[in-house]
Amino acid sequence: MKHTISILVENQAGVLARISGLFARRAYNIDSLAVGVTADENVSRITIVADGDDHILEQILKQLNKLIDVIKVRSFSENELLTRELVLIKVNCTPAQRAELISIAKITEAKISDISVNTITLELSDYSNKIKTFEELLRPYGIKEIVRTGTVAIQRGSASLTI
Amino acid sequence: MTVARAMVECLKAEGVKHVFGYPGAAICPFYDELISSGIEHILVRHEVNSGHAASGYARMTGKAGVCVATSGPGALNLITSIATAYMDSIPIVAITGQVNSDQIGRDVFQEADITGSAEPFVKHSYIVKDPASICDVIKKAFYIAETGRPGPVLIDVPMDVQNMECEFCYPDKVEIRSYKPTTEGNKLQLKRVADAILKADKPVICAGGGVFLSGAEEELRELVHKCNIPVINTMMGLSNIDMSDPLYFGMMGMHGVRSANYAVANCDLLILLGARMGDRAVTALEGLRDTPIIHIDIDPAEIGKNVDVTTPVVGDIKKILTQLISVVQEEKHTEWLNELNAVKNAPADVPGSKPGTLDPRLFIRELNKYLEKDAVIVSDVGSNQIWTVNNIMLTKGRFLTAGGMGTMGYSLPAALGAKKACPDRQVIALCGDGSMQMQFMELATAVQHGIDIKIIVFVNNCLGMVREYQERLYSRAIAVDLDGSPSYEAIAGAYGIKAETVTENSQAEQAIRNMVESDKPYLIQVIVDKEEDSII
Ligand SMILES: Cc1ncc(C[n+]2csc(CCOP(=O)(O)OP(=O)(O)O)c2C)c(N)n1
Numbered sequence: 022m023k024h025t026i027s028i029l030v031e032n033q034a035g036v037l038a039r040i041s042g043l044f045a046r047r048a049y050n051i052d053s054l055a056v057g058v059t060a061d062e063n064v065s066r067i068t069i070v071a072d073g074d075d076h077i078l079e080q081i082l083k084q085l086n087k088l089i090d091v092i093k094v095r096s097f098s099e100n101e102l103l104t105r106e107l108v109l110i111k112v113n114c115t116p117a118q119r120a121e122l123i124s125i126a127k128i129t130e131a132k133i134s135d136i137s138v139n140t141i142t143l144e145l146s147d148y149s150n151k152i153k154t155f156e157e158l159l160r161p162y163g164i165k166e167i168v169r170t171g172t173v174a175i176q177r178g179s180a181s182l183t184i
Numbered sequence: 185m186t187v188a189r190a191m192v193e194c195l196k197a198e199g200v201k202h203v204f205g206y207p208g209a210a211i212c213p214f215y216d217e218l219i220s221s222g223i224e225h226i227l228v229r230h231e232v233n234s235g236h237a238a239s240g241y242a243r244m245t246g247k248a249g250v251c252v253a254t255s256g257p258g259a260l261n262l263i264t265s266i267a268t269a270y271m272d273s274i275p276i277v278a279i280t281g282q283v284n285s286d287q288i289g290r291d292v293f294q295e296a297d298i299t300g301s302a303e304p305f306v307k308h309s310y311i312v313k314d315p316a317s318i319c320d321v322i323k324k325a326f327y328i329a330e331t332g333r334p335g336p337v338l339i340d341v342p343m344d345v346q347n348m349e350c351e352f353c354y355p356d357k358v359e360i361r362s363y364k365p366t367t368e369g370n371k372l373q374l375k376r377v378a379d380a381i382l383k384a385d386k387p388v389i390c391a392g393g394g395v396f397l398s399g400a401e402e403e404l405r406e407l408v409h410k411c412n413i414p415v416i417n418t419m420m421g422l423s424n425i426d427m428s429d430p431l432y433f434g435m436m437g438m439h440g441v442r443s444a445n446y447a448v449a450n451c452d453l454l455i456l457l458g459a460r461m462g463d464r465a466v467t468a469l470e471g472l473r474d475t476p477i478i479h480i481d482i483d484p485a486e487i488g489k490n491v492d493v494t495t496p497v498v499g500d501i502k503k504i505l506t507q508l509i510s511v512v513q514e515e516k517h518t519e520w521l522n523e524l525n526a527v528k529n530a531p532a533d534v535p536g537s538k539p540g541t542l543d544p545r546l547f548i549r550e551l552n553k554y555l556e557k558d559a560v561i562v563s564d565v566g567s568n569q570i571w572t573v574n575n576i577m578l579t580k581g582r583f584l585t586a587g588g589m590g591t592m593g594y595s596l597p598a599a600l601g602a603k604k605a606c607p608d609r610q611v612i613a614l615c616g617d618g619s620m621q622m623q624f625m626e627l628a629t630a631v632q633h634g635i636d637i638k639i640i641v642f643v644n645n646c647l648g649m650v651r652e653y654q655e656r657l658y659s660r661a662i663a664v665d666l667d668g669s670p671s672y673e674a675i676a677g678a679y680g681i682k683a684e685t686v687t688e689n690s691q692a693e694q695a696i697r698n699m700v701e702s703d704k705p706y707l708i709q710v711i712v713d714k715e716e717d718s719i720i
Binding site for chain 1: 299
């Protein structure tokens with residue numbers, strides 16, 4: 022089962038290595054990882070999507086909590102969260118195909134970020150499944166390159182994760 | 185003052201009296217200040233042993249032991265002992281020199297990423313780049329090492345930083361917002377524990393190393409006597425209760441005794457107390473299905489990791505036991521204790537031995553007669569360890585071993601550390617001939633620093649425990665013969681240490697007497713049959 026884990030850490034050198042090292046040596050699988058500074062510049066927020074049963078999740082949370090630089094750890098169920106990934110996809114695009122691709126972009130609410138004689142680069146920020154569908158739609162044109170970020174997640178409603 | 189000087193002043197402020205170490209260029213600024221500080225430096229003969237010695241020291245004092253090494257190979261040699269301390273939750277502070285900070289990352293001479301390589305085995309680590317942070321870092325290092333679930337903390341200090349100027353100001357309080365160990369047990373959970381104890385007809389307490397770490401030996405004794413609850417130990421917990429106590433039923437687990445494993449298998453309430461239930465101990469729990477299990481530990485991550493528990497209690501054992509003692513009721517459990525005593529007192533196989541060899545069990549039982557009340561026994565790893573744990577009798581004494589990592593070569597350096605911590609106690613290291621060859625360079629440390637430890641080497645001319653394992657699993661033994669090994673009596677002699685060899689059970693008593701009567705280091709090599717097993 023997939024779990025989204027939010028971790029607030031001291032914004033210090035070596036913290037990410039400690040966290041990724043913990044996942045590696047305890048054989049927990051990371052599906053995606055995203056890091057960025059929070060409103061407080063001394064604190065970073067790491068979002069990890071990990072795979073594992075409830076027992077593994079419990080261990081992951083407890084072991085993360087033991088790291089001295091970890092200030093707070095929480096895992097969320099899917100419906101508590103608003104999740105986003107960002108993807109940049111460069112597809113083959115002849116002048117004749119342009120209109121078609123622009124209409125796909127419109128329907129999916131993707132942005133046209135760059136364009137050349139024979140390619141177009143589309144940008145989409147959405148949740149994971151939407152991005153998958155988007156990729157499927159573009160595949161027939163010939164995808165030249167995909168760059169995708171890890172998932173970031175924030176709680177729905179007024180609740181927030183702070184220290 | 186310089187950072188190097190401040191480091192020494194911090195150690196003084198922390199009350200450090202002894203450090204175990206091995207110098208090299210990158211830690212020289214620190215050493216130069218150490219010399220005039222009044223802190224005694226004990227020069228080990230291999231860095232790994234500075235960590236083990238610091239571990240033995242820490243276990244006897246309850247305070248973090250300090251070990252020091254230089255950059256690169258020196259620091260890397262420390263890792264095994266850091267990892268050993270980590271597995272057994274022993275507080276040590278390891279200080280390493282590092283190459284100049286502007287050279288880090290360039291693979292210069294004797295550069296090793298020690299904080300990176302030790303990361304899996306430390307509770308926390310620091311690399312000091314800002315000279316102004318040194319006092320804060322050292323204060324935090326000791327605090328982190330000693331509180332919560334104790335463990336090793338590493339401080340890596342580049343040589344140029346050691347030479348920089350800073351202001352000495354040792355903080356008297358630490359505030360780490362991301363580190364606040366729980367020490368008080370949850371009231372509701374404690375009530376559940378008290379109820380479960382009251383309900384149980386056949387309770388048993390399995391007391392582990394956490395009892396020592398919390399300093400809760402007295403509280404344990406009080407609780408079990410108030411409720412007449414039988415106690416068993418994990419290997420790390422050995423000697424946290426008087427082994428002659430009628431409520432004590434021995435060590436559990438794969439290498440444990442029948443009465444202890446019987447108690448686990450037949451109890452109706454199992455209380456795990458500061459025991460992390462490593463796989464070697466957990467074998468005793470196989471087959472337990474519906475027995476309620478209470479797990480009391482300071483580290484929430486240990487609860488439910490290896491064993492499913494009914495009632496978890498997170499907190500400091502001493503505090504929890506104190507709270508429990510005041511709420512539990514007096515009980516007798518006569519029938520249950522009779523049942524266990526029948527198993528405990530069932531006649532065991534009388535060990536015997538071939539001519540020219542001793543039975544190691546008989547030797548240890550003989551040794552028991554000459555142990556001082558508060559003796560410290562340090563056991564190495566292997567068959568010798570199993571013979572020791574199942575035959576030693578400590579009443580007010582202390583047992584030390586590297587339970588979690590099973591690191592050969594622990595006993596001698598840890599004994600040095602223990603003796604430094606308690607110079608008035610009898611300290612005896614027991615090891616195999618394989619382990620002896622991993623550590624006998626430390627005989628020089630004992631001689632140089634006048635550390636009066638006694639050493640018993642069980643010589644079976646093979647890596648006994650591995651031989652036994654291979655024969656059971658593969659029907660033959662490979663690469664375990666120790667042919668070519670020296671006489672340990674001669675080795676000891678070469679260091680100027682008195683030693684003797686015993687080849688018959690009848691010689692044991694005199695040799696032991698000679699050993700305990702000597703006020704200097706003393707070694708006995710005990711010749712044991714190659715086929716002597718540890719599982720019987
Ligand atoms: C550093 C290290 N290397 C290897 C082992 C694996 N090992 C476990 S017991 C053992 C044999 C120890 O031999 P010895 O010290 O002679 O003791 P004996 O078992 O014969 O009593 C070995 C090699 C270990 N525990 N530690």
